[in-house]
Amino acid sequence: EIGSGLVGSEMCIRDSNKANKIKKVKKTKKTVIIVAAVLIVIIWLAGYIDINTRFPKAKSETYNMNEWVDDGNINIRVNSAQYMDQEKAYDLYGIEPIKDTSTHYFILSIEVLNKSDNEINLAKEFYGNIAMDIYPLGYHNIGERVHREDNNVKKMLKKDEQQEVIFAFIISDGSIREDRRWMMHKSQIYMTLSNYPIHKMIMLDNIEGF
Numbered sequence: 322e323i324g325s326g327l328v329g330s331e332m333c334i335r336d337s338n339k340a341n342k343i344k345k346v347k348k349t350k351k352t353v354i355i356v357a358a359v360l361i362v363i364i365w366l367a368g369y370i371d372i373n374t375r376f377p378k379a380k381s382e383t384y385n386m387n388e389w390v391d392d393g394n395i396n397i398r399v400n401s402a403q404y405m406d407q408e409k410a411y412d413l414y415g416i417e418p419i420k421d422t423s424t425h426y427f428i429l430s431i432e433v434l435n436k437s438d439n440e441i442n443l444a445k446e447f448y449g450n451i452a453m454d455i456y457p458l459g460y461h462n463i464g465e466r467v468h469r470e471d472n473n474v475k476k477m478l479k480k481d482e483q484q485e486v487i488f489a490f491i492i493s494d495g496s497i498r499e500d501r502r503w504m505m506h507k508s509q510i511y512m513t514l515s516n517y518p519i520h521k522m523i524m525l526d527n528i529e530g531f
Contacts, residue, residue, distance in 0.1 A: 380520065384521075386523065392445055397424065399432075399523050427490040452513045454512075455508050458505065466489075510525045
């Protein structure tokens with residue numbers, strides 16, 4: 322009886338030690354997980370702070386139509402904005418129709434003035450640096466210069482020389498579906514000149530035909 326009692330006690334001690342070891346392992350795992358999570362948060366915060374220190378949020382500059390905007394070597398002014406279907410775009414600007422019959426265009430008349438002391442290339446200084454955005458619909462389009470017989474655009478502008486440029490921005494089902502275009506009337510429509518470090522934009526109001 323005494324022997325069996327001792328055996329039972331040893332078993333209880335072993336079970337107790339085993340349970341303690343399991344608890345310690347679980348506690349260690351939990352501690353490791355907590356420490357790892359804290360380290361991940363600290364690393365993320367450090368990266369976030371570093372990125373925002375080196376690349377702060379862009380400042381916004383908003384301008385209106387018919388207002389000259391200083392954009393480095395050139396000054397820019399949006400004279401007018403129109404919204405039209407394919408047929409009218411072809412009649413007025415010679416833009417060839419495409420298969421998507423719901424396609425419309427925003428047409429902008431833009432004045433460009435060379436304010437530098439040197440002759441500038443319009444393609445390099447201007448054409449590739451503008452876009453149209455419609456927020457919050459997510460529309461973004463760099464547009465295309467319209468070639469028109471009565472709008473003979475020079476490739477180079479001399480100092481203090483001024484030139485009108487016509488740009489077309491397409492609205493198709495691929496960019497904004499026809500059943501969602503009513504939302505454009507509740508959105509901000511603007512021409513973007515730059516995004517960073519300054520978000521420079523010209524708001525497009527009083528759009529003819531819109």
